[in-house]
Amino acid sequence: MAEVAVENVTKRFGTLKALDNVTIDFPDGGFFGLLGPSGSGKTTLLRTIAGFIFTDDGTIRIGSKSVEQIPVEKREIGMMFQNYALFPNMSVADNVGFGLRVRKVSLAEERRRVGEALELVQLGQHSNRKPHQLSGGQRQRVALARAIVTNPRVLLLDEPLSALDKSLRVDMQIELKRIQREIGITTIFVTHDQEEALTLSDKIGILRAGRMVQAGPPREVYNNPTDVFTASFLGEANILEGAVDGNSLRLTDGDAIPIPKGLKTGATFAVRPENISITTEEPTERDTPKIQARLKQRVFAGAMATCILDRNGSTFKVISRDRDLPQLPEGGPVWLSWEPEHTITIPN
Amino acid sequence: MSTLILKRLGKIWLALILFFLYAPILVMAFMSFNDSQYYQLPFEFSLRWYQDLAGNSEIIAAATRSVLIALITTIIATTLGTAASVALFRFEFKGKRILQVLLFPPIAIPWLITGTAMLIFFFGIGLGRGTPSVIIGHVALALPYVIVVVTARLATFDATLEEAARSLGANSWTVTRRVTLPWITPGIIAGALFAFAVSFDQFVVSYFLSEPGDSTLPVLIYTAIRKGFTPEINAISTIIITISMAVMLIAARFSNFGGER
Amino acid sequence: MSNMLVKQDRLRIFGLLSPAYLWLTVAIFLPLSAMFYFSFLSEVPFGDAEWNFTTDNYRAFFETPTYAILLWKSIKLGLMVTLTSVLIGFPCAYVLAKTIQGRSREALFLLVILPFWSNSLVRIFSWAIVLRGNGVLDRTLNAILPFELDINLMFSTPAIVIGLVHSYLPYVILTAYLALQAIDDSLIDAARSMGAGKITILRRIILPLSLPGLLAGAVLIFVPVVGSFMEPRILGGRVGTYYGTVIEDQFVAVFNWPLGAALSFILLAVVLVILALASPILRKAQT
Numbered sequence: 062m063a064e065v066a067v068e069n070v071t072k073r074f075g076t077l078k079a080l081d082n083v084t085i086d087f088p089d090g091g092f093f094g095l096l097g098p099s100g101s102g103k104t105t106l107l108r109t110i111a112g113f114i115f116t117d118d119g120t121i122r123i124g125s126k127s128v129e130q131i132p133v134e135k136r137e138i139g140m141m142f143q144n145y146a147l148f149p150n151m152s153v154a155d156n157v158g159f160g161l162r163v164r165k166v167s168l169a170e171e172r173r174r175v176g177e178a179l180e181l182v183q184l185g186q187h188s189n190r191k192p193h194q195l196s197g198g199q200r201q202r203v204a205l206a207r208a209i210v211t212n213p214r215v216l217l218l219d220e221p222l223s224a225l226d227k228s229l230r231v232d233m234q235i236e237l238k239r240i241q242r243e244i245g246i247t248t249i250f251v252t253h254d255q256e257e258a259l260t261l262s263d264k265i266g267i268l269r270a271g272r273m274v275q276a277g278p279p280r281e282v283y284n285n286p287t288d289v290f291t292a293s294f295l296g297e298a299n300i301l302e303g304a305v306d307g308n309s310l311r312l313t314d315g316d317a318i319p320i321p322k323g324l325k326t327g328a329t330f331a332v333r334p335e336n337i338s339i340t341t342e343e344p345t346e347r348d349t350p351k352i353q354a355r356l357k358q359r360v361f362a363g364a365m366a367t368c369i370l371d372r373n374g375s376t377f378k379v380i381s382r383d384r385d386l387p388q389l390p391e392g393g394p395v396w397l398s399w400e401p402e403h404t405i406t407i408p409n
Numbered sequence: 410m411s412t413l414i415l416k417r418l419g420k421i422w423l424a425l426i427l428f429f430l431y432a433p434i435l436v437m438a439f440m441s442f443n444d445s446q447y448y449q450l451p452f453e454f455s456l457r458w459y460q461d462l463a464g465n466s467e468i469i470a471a472a473t474r475s476v477l478i479a480l481i482t483t484i485i486a487t488t489l490g491t492a493a494s495v496a497l498f499r500f501e502f503k504g505k506r507i508l509q510v511l512l513f514p515p516i517a518i519p520w521l522i523t524g525t526a527m528l529i530f531f532f533g534i535g536l537g538r539g540t541p542s543v544i545i546g547h548v549a550l551a552l553p554y555v556i557v558v559v560t561a562r563l564a565t566f567d568a569t570l571e572e573a574a575r576s577l578g579a580n581s582w583t584v585t586r587r588v589t590l591p592w593i594t595p596g597i598i599a600g601a602l603f604a605f606a607v608s609f610d611q612f613v614v615s616y617f618l619s620e621p622g623d624s625t626l627p628v629l630i631y632t633a634i635r636k637g638f639t640p641e642i643n644a645i646s647t648i649i650i651t652i653s654m655a656v657m658l659i660a661a662r663f664s665n666f667g668g669e670r
Numbered sequence: 671m672s673n674m675l676v677k678q679d680r681l682r683i684f685g686l687l688s689p690a691y692l693w694l695t696v697a698i699f700l701p702l703s704a705m706f707y708f709s710f711l712s713e714v715p716f717g718d719a720e721w722n723f724t725t726d727n728y729r730a731f732f733e734t735p736t737y738a739i740l741l742w743k744s745i746k747l748g749l750m751v752t753l754t755s756v757l758i759g760f761p762c763a764y765v766l767a768k769t770i771q772g773r774s775r776e777a778l779f780l781l782v783i784l785p786f787w788s789n790s791l792v793r794i795f796s797w798a799i800v801l802r803g804n805g806v807l808d809r810t811l812n813a814i815l816p817f818e819l820d821i822n823l824m825f826s827t828p829a830i831v832i833g834l835v836h837s838y839l840p841y842v843i844l845t846a847y848l849a850l851q852a853i854d855d856s857l858i859d860a861a862r863s864m865g866a867g868k869i870t871i872l873r874r875i876i877l878p879l880s881l882p883g884l885l886a887g888a889v890l891i892f893v894p895v896v897g898s899f900m901e902p903r904i905l906g907g908r909v910g911t912y913y914g915t916v917i918e919d920q921f922v923a924v925f926n927w928p929l930g931a932a933l934s935f936i937l938l939a940v941v942l943v944i945l946a947l948a949s950p951i952l953r954k955a956q957t
Contacts, residue, residue: 111863133862146860150878159874160864211864415868419765423778426762426843430785430836436806437796489690496686500679508691515698517945519897521914522705522934523698525921529708529931530701532716549697552690610789612900617921627791634795634904643799646792657787661780 063124063214064089065110065247070119072105079105081271082119087215087264092241093249094258094279097268098294103251104219106268110249111217112136123214139213139246143220145204147192153179153203154188160211178206181240198229205237209244216241218250222257234260255295259283267291284405289329292407298331299377301404314373318350320404329407334380336403339368341387344398351398356389370397434650441643458644468629468645475609475626478540482547482608487601489548490555491593497556498563512553520613523550528617542618543625547611551604558603562596595663602660610653702938709932714925727932737916737933741940744913747827747902748895751834752888755842758835760884763846764876768855779847786840794904797833798824801905825907833905834895842887849883850876882951889948893941913937 065087072080080102087093095103108114110121112133121129128136147156154175161171179185182202192200201221208216221237222230238261241248252258258265259279266276275282275291286292289300303312310320310330320330332350344351354372366383369376377397389395444455462468497505515523524546531542566589574584612627619628626649633642709728713721731737766779785793800806802824812818823829853876861871899914906912917937920930 113859113862133859134865134867137865138863140860140863142856142860144854144856146854146856148857148860148875150875159861159866163865163867163870207860207864217863416769419761419769422761423765423770426758426839427778427781430782430839433796433800433836434785434788434793436800437792440799440806485693489693492686493690496683500683502680502683508687511691511694511699514702515694517893518702518938518941519894519914521897521899521917522938522941523701525917525930525934526701526705527697528921529927530704533704533708545693545697549694552694556690606787610787610791612789612791616900627789630795631791631900631904634798638795638798638802642795646789646795650788650792653788654784657784658780660787661784 063247064122065215065249066120066122067106067110068120068122070106070109070116070121072109072114072117078271080109080116083268083271083273084119085266085273085276087247087249089247090245091247091263092238092261093247094262094265095249095251095268096253096255096258096265096295099253100270101268102271103253103268105271107217107219107249107251110215111138111140137211137214138217139208139211139215140217141204141208141219141221143223145192145200145224147200147203147207149192151191152188153184153190153192153195156192156203157188157207157210159207164211174210175206178210179203181209181243182206182236197225198233201225201233202236205240209240209246213246216246216248218248220252221250223252223254230257237261259295265295267295269294286331286405286407289331289407292331292405297334297378297380298405299334299337301330301332312352316352318352318404319348319401320350321401321406331405331407332399332403333405334367334378336399337377337379337397338381338399339370339379339386339389340396340398341389341393343396348401349398350401350404351396353394354397356391356393356395359386359389359391370395437643438647438650441640441647443640446640458640461641462644462648465641468626468641471624471626471629472645474540474623478544478547478625479605479608481544482551483601483604485544486548486551486555486604487597490552490600490604491559491597493552494556494559494563498560512556515550515553520550520611524614524617527614531618538618538620539623540619543615546614546618547608550611550614551607554603554607555600558600559593559596562593562599566592599660599663602656602663606653606656606660609649609656705931706935708928709935711928714927727929728936730929731932731936737913740911740913740916741936744896744898745940747830747834747898747912748892750831751838751895752892754831754835755839755891756846756884756888759839759842759887760846760880763843763850766843767847767850767853782843783840785836786838786844790837791900793836794833794901797829797836798904801829801832824905825909827906827909829905830902830910833901834898837901838891838895841890842884845883845887845890846880849880849886852883853879885948885951889944893944896940897937 067083067085067087070080070083071078083102083106095106097103105114109116110123112128112131112135116129119129120127123136123138148159151159154172157175157178158171161174166174175188176185179188182205184199184202184206187195187199192203195203201224205221208218218237222233225233234257250261262279264277265279265282267274267282269290275287282291283295286295286298289298292298293300301310301312301318303310305311305320305328306317308319309317311317339356352372354370354377356368357371357376358369360367360369361383364382365380366386368379368381368386368389370379371377379397439452441458442452442454442456444453444457497509527542527546528538531537531545536542570588570592571584574588575581579587610627611625612631615625616628616631619625624632626645630642630646630649633639710723710725711721712724712726713719715721762782766775766782770778802808802822808822823832857875857879858871861875866874897914899912899918902910902912902915903918904910913933914937917930917933920926920933
């Protein structure tokens with residue numbers, strides 16, 4: 062187990078900067094998510110930490126050791142691949158034992174450790190099966206057992222759950238977290254699923270176009286995004302723009318909403334869809350931020366409902382429990398309001 | 410780094426293999442333009458062997474026969490093969506698996522065996538040697554290739570396209586003509602070119618089935634080689650190999666042979 | 671499914687399939703049966719010849735050691751050509767499938783496969799020009815090397831092997847390439863992440879996974895080489911007597927068709943045994 066530190070890492074593919082001066086550290090024993098749209102460099106970063114790709118610039122440390130020059134097979138990492146990459150010609154036990162065999166561990170020891178790893182992922186009874194005889198979830202467990210059986214210093218997961226269907230995915234998230242906690246290994250995973258990243262991670266890093274845009278604990282990043290991209294990539298955000306005028310924000314169409322005190326001009330504000338209430342009457346509290354909009358569409362999705370609203374050409378989205386919503390006239394004017402502390406300030 | 414050296418070595422190996430595959434053919438082509446009858450160097454450019462060819466009525470007759478046989482083979486094999494492919498692809502029925510397995514003997518059994526067996530049978534039924542026998546043999550050898558290539562193309566066909574056409578009111582014939590056939594046309598063209606190549610390059614079966622003095626080009630070349638090499642054989646061989654490679658290059662463009670397209 | 675077919679469909683299937691399979695019956699399956707029948711005759715049953723049923727032709731194979739020796743010689747030739755092709759073809763297929771990327775891979779692959787689809791007789795002939803004494807190879811090597819060297823490979827077993835390898839090498843490159851391409855690169859990545867070196871990866875991942883493809887290619891080479899006669903004739907000269915050339919002689923020179931038929935049938939039996947042994951592997955290679 063070890064801490065992983067990435068400092069000023071740059072990687073070019075031809076003229077494309079896949080990683081642009083990326084710095085982030087992953088403290089020992091934590092569970093970290095790398096998140097970003099496709100092409101953002103998150104997989105490149107993971108493969109750089111693994112050692113499949115060598116950096117052009119910058120340092121990568123695992124523990125106290127600098128590893129940029131060490132190829133993957135010497136880096137003592139464990140990796141789980143998106144499609145699991147189980148060797149189809151080997152049984153479950155041989156798959157899991159592969160890394161031990163390479164390290165010339167004795168046969169008895171190999172058998173013991175493979176057994177332990179399979180117990181850990183609750184697959185003890187399937188050790189003689191071939192990968193094609195397993196279900197998707199079982200393959201995932203084998204891949205995990207195989208990645209941790211050699212006691213690597215860091216566990217890297219490339220889109221670990223993306224091949225599973227939704228209900229299984231939620232179970233596996235819990236399972237993955239349990240196993241990670243149990244063995245206490247530093248774990249870094251890549252995902253494009255923001256919910257997965259928020260659920261699993263102790264810390265997330267958000268990448269865009271090769272740059273590390275923001276890193277921190279999920280709640281902090283979610284509540285205090287440092288730019289518009291992060292605000293709308295991690296969760297959804299209704300963006301409000303205008304000019305700061307004393308203690309209020311004057312929107313471009315003339316309306317004003319109260320904002321936290323002491324802000325400089327030039328900031329952008331955002332409100333999460335789940336924090337907005339819709340009412341037909343104007344809210345009476347004086348310092349409640351409120352604006353008027355027209356309901357365009359109300360989409361029912363079981364417990365929750367999504368309302369799409371229009372305000373002078375810009376679209377607002379509101380998510381709330383369906384039964385909390387009043388009867389709303391489609392096309393009619395409504396009021397949107399939220400608690401003052403839910404106005405997210407994005408420093409420009 | 411060792412990975413780089415290995416990669417370099419691999420590419421050199423590939424280059425050597427390509428050299429091995431093409432060098433003799435290029436030497437042959439080169440020599441066919443050499444003036445000397447005994448392949449003497451220095452090289453002196455000359456078209457005399459090609460001119461000699463033009464005056465050799467035996468070779469011209471054999472060449473014409475070869476092309477004709479190949480064309481007839483192509484037409485028959487492509488028609489029958491396409492029909493069979495459609496049935497094999499479209500329908501599920503008992504014995505389908507066996508019918509598919511039966512395509513392999515013409516490909517997998519050495520032509521020496523097939524050729525001699527045909528010779529015996531055609532004599533037995535009174536047909537004997539000659540161009541009709543050669544054509545019957547060639548079509549049988551080409552059929553499996555056509556069926557394999559066309560079926561492969563059919564397998565890439567999205568069946569919902571037919572359903573979509575039908576939902577838009579097209580009847581079964583219109584669907585076949587306007588949707589299915591246009592899609593498999595490249596496969597049919599590729600299959601036809603394969604059939605042409607199989608027939609045009611076929612030596613063994615032609616050798617046993619063609620009448621002496623009435624033979625196809627490869628058989629004539631074989632007889633000539635056994636009498637002794639002449640630059641004239643070089644010239645005609647160069648022409649043949651150019652044609653067959655060109656045919657295959659075009660076929661490769663129409664089938665997805667060698668990569669996804 | 672099959673019992674749900676309506677009558678119209680049955681007619682359609684029959685109409686589409688029967689021409690092709692009728693043709694194959696007349697040109698392949700009936701001739702093979704006829705040859706089997708013929709192999710038990712004493713004489714060619716045409717004209718006024720007297721003939722009767724006999725097993726003499728098969729007995730000849732077992733009583734005259736020449737035939738068995740030649741069959742063994744042909745099998746050895748087949749093994750040699752197959753092994754050589756696999757050894758030089760596999761690395762080539764590997765480079766094509768795993769090292770070379772993008773469009774140039776497609777072009778190079780086509781270039782490797784192309785000769786295979788050109789006239790084999792002509793390609794064998796081209797080797798005759800290169801290999802004969804005072805031929806191109808001889809003169810090129812003597813021009814490069816400082817000492818006199820008399821290479822006359824023509825009319826020798828190596829010449830036959832070279833010619834046959836040239837003819838059939840693309841087969842094994844094709845099948846090995848397809849097998850190697852089907853191996854997901856992430857398997858190699860996974861093995862590396864577990865600390866495996868190149869040799870371990872080759873031995874435990876790549877070879878086992880490409881084995882079906884390699885064996886398919888080997889069978890596709892071995893079978894026609896055992897039955898080859900044109901290549902040994904042109905490149906082998908006097909040492910070029912093989913099982914195939916003996917069969918050829920029975921049909922075009924000696925005119926002992928029944929013996930030829932029996933010898934052909936024995937060869938067919940050998941081929942069928944090999945195909946049967948390989949078929950589980952071949953089936954695996956297909957999927």
